[in-house]
Amino acid sequence: MVLMADDSLPDYKALWKQETELRRQVEEARRQVEEARRQAEEARRQAEEGTRRTTFEEFIRACHNLLSLQVEVGDKSHSTGSLTKPTGRLCPQRLRNWADCLDSQQQLYNSVRKFLHAPEEDAPRLFSSVHSLEDFRRNHCSRPLRSEKDLETYEQLAVEDNVRYVIAELCKIPDAREEFKLEDGVQFDNHANALTDVESDKPDVKDQSSVRLPVPDKFFYRVKGNTNALFTTAEYKPPHKLSVESLRAGLRPMDFYDKVVQTVKIPTNRDEKLRYYAEQLTGSALVQQYNVMIGKGLEYSYITNGLALVLLRVCADDPSTLYYCLCEPNREVGLADDKSLKQPRTAVSRVLCLCLMSLRSRSRKQRWRNRAIRQLHTWKMDFDYAWAQIPEDERRQTPPSSESQVSEYLASSLSESPQPDLRRPNTRSQTGCRPQETMHPSESMDSSDSDPNQASSGRKRPLNLITSLPPSQQRSRQIGSQSDRVGRRQHHTAKFCTQRCLLSLQQGGMLDSLCPNVELHRQGRASDRHLISSERL
Incomplete structure (x- = not known):
């Protein structure tokens, strides 16, 4: 005896799929309404x-x-002037x-x-x-x-x-x-x-x-x-x-x-x-x-x-x-x-x-x-x-x-001088308003004190072609320059600190947020200042 399937029975599997799809569509519609509401609120807030x-x-x-x-x-060619x-x-x-x-x-x-x-x-x-x-x-x-x-x-x-x-x-x-x-x-x-x-x-x-x-x-x-x-x-x-x-x-x-x-x-x-x-x-x-x-x-x-x-x-x-x-x-x-x-x-x-x-x-x-x-x-x-x-x-x-050399030079020479110039690599300078080379009218400014080798360095010293001395100093002139001292460049594998980072370290100032090592400087703390001094470094 063979049992025939009753075609009048509903297809529960199909009904379940339809209901699931309907629920998904309702949920999607609700999500879209919520997103539209959120976007409207954000637009209102931004406005x-x-x-x-x-x-x-x-x-x-x-x-x-x-x-x-x-x-x-703009285009350079558009600029004119007498x-x-x-x-x-x-x-x-x-x-x-x-x-x-x-x-x-x-x-x-x-x-x-x-x-x-x-x-x-x-x-x-x-x-x-x-x-x-x-x-x-x-x-x-x-x-x-x-x-x-x-x-x-x-x-x-x-x-x-x-x-x-x-x-x-x-x-x-x-x-x-x-x-x-x-x-x-x-x-x-x-x-x-x-x-x-x-x-x-x-x-x-x-x-x-x-x-x-x-x-x-x-x-x-x-x-x-x-x-x-x-x-x-x-x-x-x-x-x-x-x-x-x-x-x-x-x-x-x-x-x-x-x-x-x-x-x-x-x-x-x-x-x-x-x-x-x-x-x-x-x-x-x-x-x-x-x-x-x-x-x-x-x-x-x-x-x-x-x-x-x-x-x-x-x-x-x-x-x-x-x-x-x-x-x-x-x-x-x-x-x-x-x-x-x-x-x-x-x-x-x-x-x-x-x-x-x-x-x-x-x-x-x-x-x-x-x-x-x-x-x-x-x-x-x-x-x-x-x-x-x-x-x-x-x-x-x-x-x-020389900007690309600044951090490299400073990293190797920071401890050499108590007041290095932390923005340029090839000289050291005073930072206050009383440099050692202050000019006084009574001081001798004889040009014979200049470096005798300078004339042979390939850079000619002209005879007042485009310059003139002040009237009170026609016969004398002070040479206030110091010999530049350039530190030996060293090879580094780590990223170099920025100039401002090193300057703030020297002066006990704020950290430079652009320094690639700023998180290392903070040492895991919520601090905007260097946690060590240049002397300790």
């Missing part, structure tokens, strides 16, 4: 965050991400690394954050919204930098106005206004018309023919009632003329007058030639601003090409030495690097801190200026003239930089 006013740190981050990181260098005949400019005897600049700025920045972004309480929202900064960038700062005029516009809108914005908020806080000596606020202009009680820029010395009157690109002045007093200045150099690479190659501690001003023989070796051009170009820019600092009696100033800043200092007791600090915000601060935003590494925070340093500084009187002018050499050189002397094909080439 709210974008339109609400920002805290100090949010503002600094937005300025960096939206303005500094977005800057572009060539200025070189005239005499005051120039320093020595160029030295400003070793304590970063720590000094960090202290000021900590004070600013104390007033505007106190960690123990909710930070006030005092500054422009992210959306407004985005609109501002699209409307005003999206143009590539093709000329000095483009750079001036960019610096005014993207950097200086935002610095003034922060200082205006500090002025509303009585303790901050007193601590930073802000008075009634600050203003920035490209002329000196608003300044009051301006001392004559014309030096009160017998021989004025070789000194060019200083005219900076930007005047920064403090407002106090009806008076406006200059406290610092800025100089703009377009990045296709003064590149970051040229600054890296041209900035190093040296006897500037001998190594740059009196060197006119162009080397034949390719790398040496490009380094020579970088030193001439960077040196002419430095001298232009140094001339302003001496003529205006300023302690601080800076040069910018839109991508990097060179912070400058002239100490009252040694006007013949120019101190420098090269800063590259877009290289030092990452897109989402919150930790580095607690340090003044962005363009806005660098200029802000330099302004605050300058506001605390005393302007030098005319007597100091005249005394300095009598001690200083002059250099008949102009930046555009120096740039025009570089052949077109060599302008496009990148000069060699």
